[in-house]
Amino acid sequence: MSEAPALSVESVSHRFGARAALADVSLSVERGRFMALLGPNGAGKTTLFSVITRLYNNQEGRVAIFGHGLDREPSRALARLGVVFQARTLDTDLTVEQNLAYHASLHGIARRPARERIAALLDRVGLADRRVDKVRTLSGGQSRRIEIARSLIHRPSLLLLDEPTVGLDLESRADIVAIVRALVREEGLSVLWATHIFEEISPDDDAVVLHRGRIVARGTAGTIGQGAESLEDAFRRLVAEPGRKAA
Numbered sequence: 001m002s003e004a005p006a007l008s009v010e011s012v013s014h015r016f017g018a019r020a021a022l023a024d025v026s027l028s029v030e031r032g033r034f035m036a037l038l039g040p041n042g043a044g045k046t047t048l049f050s051v052i053t054r055l056y057n058n059q060e061g062r063v064a065i066f067g068h069g070l071d072r073e074p075s076r077a078l079a080r081l082g083v084v085f086q087a088r089t090l091d092t093d094l095t096v097e098q099n100l101a102y103h104a105s106l107h108g109i110a111r112r113p114a115r116e117r118i119a120a121l122l123d124r125v126g127l128a129d130r131r132v133d134k135v136r137t138l139s140g141g142q143s144r145r146i147e148i149a150r151s152l153i154h155r156p157s158l159l160l161l162d163e164p165t166v167g168l169d170l171e172s173r174a175d176i177v178a179i180v181r182a183l184v185r186e187e188g189l190s191v192l193w194a195t196h197i198f199e200e201i202s203p204d205d206d207a208v209v210l211h212r213g214r215i216v217a218r219g220t221a222g223t224i225g226q227g228a229e230s231l232e233d234a235f236r237r238l239v240a241e242p243g244r245k246a247a
């Protein structure tokens with residue numbers, strides 16, 4: 001039997017009252033791959049992440065993480081998952097280390113291994129020298145890097161990031177993309193990266209385009225962009241509203 005993918009989403013639908021936020025969405029993130037989840041505002045990206053992380057009960061369809069169904073083996077599934085949410089969630093009054101240590105203890109990691117793990121992760125994200133600084137003294141990009149470190153504390157194999165670079169300057173964005181790509185390359189991490197920033201995507205990344213809760217294109221970013229001037233151009237055509245010219 002072939003290995004289960006890192007993430008498998010099969011025919012997932014989700015409604016808010018009468019509004020269908022996700023309609024029959026299927027995708028899979030292969031092990032050790034970087035997949036871009038592209039979609040304009042309101043496409044359903046955050047809703048999909050909320051279903052995968054079990055913030056919302058899965059109304060229809062199936063989600064499995066490394067073959068562990070969220071319905072039948074939620075603890076095993078979620079143990080393999082790390083998440084960087086769109087909203088900032090660090091406690092700004094605590095130090096970098098305190099934020100990470102708190103999270104480690106939530107995962108049941110003992111103090112000494114937690115200290116070692118935190119040191120290694122701060123190194124990974126290039127912020128070892130900020131360990132004892134309060135989070136409020138960090139820049140937006142640095143806080144994001146700490147959130148990435150925090151999401152990795154329990155050694156997940158699949159990382160979800162919901163528009164992690166929004167609001168950051170070019171350099172900070174590039175730093176974050178480079179950190180995550182290095183994790184894929186060097187540690188075999190599997191990544192689902194929601195974005196609408198095209199510079200973050202490489203032609204050989206896997207990609208899906210979500211529009212109004214439905215997947216309207218899938219393949220490598222390069223193949224989705226084929227025939228158009230660029231991936232961005234292809235994307236704009238795919239998500240153009242009827243009656244409105246694509247910008």
Ligand SMILES: Nc1ncnc2c1ncn2[C@@H]1O[C@H](COP(=O)(O)OP(=O)(O)OP(=O)(O)O)[C@@H](O)[C@H]1O
Pocket residue numbers: 016019020021039040041042043044045046047048
């Ligand atoms: N809690 C909620 N109650 C009602 N409707 C919601 C709720 N959350 C999201 N929606 C609606 O569901 C649809 C998908 O929203 P979602 O936030 O998942 O999109 P998104 O792709 O993440 O957008 P953005 O890039 O703006 O975060 C939108 O039409 C949104 O208005």
